[in-house]
Amino acid sequence: MAVVTTRATHRRAVARSRWRGPKVAPLFFLAPWLAGITLFFAYPLAMTVYLSFTSYTMLDRPEPVGLRNYVYMFTEDPRLWQAVGNTGWFIAVMVPAQVLFALGAALVLTRIKSGAGFFRTVFYLPSLAPPVAATVAFVFLFNPATGPVNQVLAAVGVEGPLWFSDPAWAKPGLVLLALWGSGNLIVILLAALLDVPAELHEAAAIDGASSRQRFVHVTLPSIAPVLLFAVVTGVIGALQYFTQAVVAGSVASGSADITPSAQSPGPPEGSTLTLPYWLFVQGFQRFNMGYACALAVMLFLVSLAFIAVLLRRRSGFAGSAA
Template structure:
């Protein structure tokens, strides 16, 4: 009994934190998802009406789901591959390695809002330096964040530019690969590509899995860059002042978290926003469980 009290006392900060900042918000979100709640008047129980509307009446839900799926299928893998490639290049640099590592990492320190605003201005189709340089070579640049076909590729470029955090993780893992393994493979006649496939990647499997899982969860929560890019490109400086269809241009930047935010804090449909939050949480848990199950033994 004495040991139990001691253990509970030592665990109490963690238990209180989990209860206050996770369990209570989660329980409240689930409860409000079954209500009509505008944050101004008392919540009114409506049962499964929010979930029914989600499936049959929401005009933007499926667009938000498609865009979020695109982020997870295209943006996240591109970011991981770019970070891994950058880390591989940096491990080969002998002179000035610290300087180059700093230059690759610095963009990730920029605040997401400021970085996105800068990117939108850089890729401005009329006056931005990117299209200006392309015109010097006789190339007509795309409309980037004002074109629904180019807005998401523009977000991919933004993700590649800010991949420094993941790059540092990969770099640490690559530098920890035993040199003896590469030397043994080289003695057996393995070339650089063969050594990468048979030595480097298997050795850093746990780091690859960690980065993949966290990247996919981040993709499900992709919000700030999509919102800021769409609103700045549309000429609005305040996301709460947007009108018409969300996700400028033409819903191409409307992600699931963006639509959740719009329902809760722009349209004051907090009950429906909570229902969207419950679905997003369930998708994240389910996707993570499936991914870990499919890759069971991959990180061993």
């Protein structure tokens, strides 16, 4: 009997040791992260998907409507494709322009010998400005009547455009704002350029490679992962582009309130209307929260598709640089 009791006690001790063993211990260290991702990502995502199949005004109980929100999205929404087109324009134009500008600025900073710290600070400081304040200041700088930019252009005999008051120039103006505030990306690319081994450049120079050839065959392949990171984060930022578009359109239209207009969003003439902008109008101004959740689900899936394609082609990205 004592032997049986001893064996049972031993089994319980072994079971407790397995529970406390290395397979379970990491879960305790991961618990804060698991709780955070469940509370702030998994649960909101699941609720968004659920509400996208309902009619929900935030004042009444959600009523299931099946695929009605998605059918309306792709067949009847009069503003959706304009928002998709503007968002696609930002991805196709603003992201490459920002990456190329940041890379060019970083290359210039690597060649500065005297006062390098001062110029690096100057390039980085605009990224510290709050987005709303920076956009308001930028719109006043580009005011077609009294802004200093058009006054400088007029002084050299060039008639400045209407900028944020013109549908054809509103998005290019936002691109200039993005270039001005790309200090974070400049610092990241500068660190990547400074991390390229000098021995590789010296070996290429000994072999007779020109500065252009060294840049194409040595520098670009070395910083290709950082460039891919810049493109991926830029695409994500463009898909989430909201604050600057709302503020620029509202201030340029003469509104004292920067809240988006529910009747004519994206001034002038919808040129600054993006997917997050339209989602905000539907959910928080027109109280079509069920339809806004359907837009959010579509935006999430589009983001996943973009990132999947970019990461899947990361080897080709690095190979093309080489």
